Amino acid sequence: MSDKLEFTQEVIELARISKALSHPVRVYILLKLSKMDSCCYSGDLVEELPVGRSTLSQHLKELKYAGLIQGEIKPPYIKYCINRKNWERAKKLFASFLNNDLGVSTLLQKTESLIHS
Amino acid sequence: MSDKLEFTQEVIELARISKALSHPVRVYILLKLSKMDSCCYSGDLVEELPVGRSTLSQHLKELKYAGLIQGEIKPPYIKYCINRKNWERAKKLFASFLNNDLGVSTLLQKTESLIHS
DNA sequence: TTTATATTTCGCAAATATACGAAATGAATC
């Protein structure tokens, strides 16, 4: 069989989450938020991290877009927290990945099965 | 304390590995190689994956550079395998990350401690 | 030595990521 296949959702999702974690600033933010089990202001983070405010805001936006964190507006602040549900999902996916629990059949699929499903 | 800090090796390494995993082709290759517990030719992969030969070669190069795989020349082929040692290290790092086993003190460090250590 | 095969490197184009300062936003307070 030499047909080109498409990636499954699992593979695409793993890549998407990995991308969200592919910068030290974002790794740090996620580690801190998941550890604190509480929330955090953008202003607190910019004090510690070696980037400017607007750059930090971009990183927060990316993590939000990836669904890994969420912001709650508490004027004049915005409190950022881990998105527990998606974070647990990410953890499970990665655990499967690292422990080789993902079956070969979950790596690729034929185009047809995507179209007709 | 509002001094800017630097990232620890753990944070930098997590970001680096995540970056290597931030593309579906690379996730697929790593999953396949770690699952097979054997090796794989570039030619086999290009048959399955939706990218051309030179593009696949780039992805393999990146994974090699990240230390996650290694290539053994078996003319006229090159056999690619998981780099077991580094893969185990990556697994441990990620497991700590996902389980919140990394202490807060392992996230950032003062510039001084880098310079004088 | 020529030919065939597998893979990589090169050159290029397009898209995405990273960073910053300045300006804009949105809510509370004066």
Place this chain on the structure above:
DNA sequence: GATTCATTTCGTATATTTGCGAAATATAAA
């Protein structure tokens, strides 16, 4: 309404990533 504060968006510059085909490389076979 004007001011203040925390944060985001905009505009811009630069660097990196992704992709491809053509050319180069390296080895085995004819």
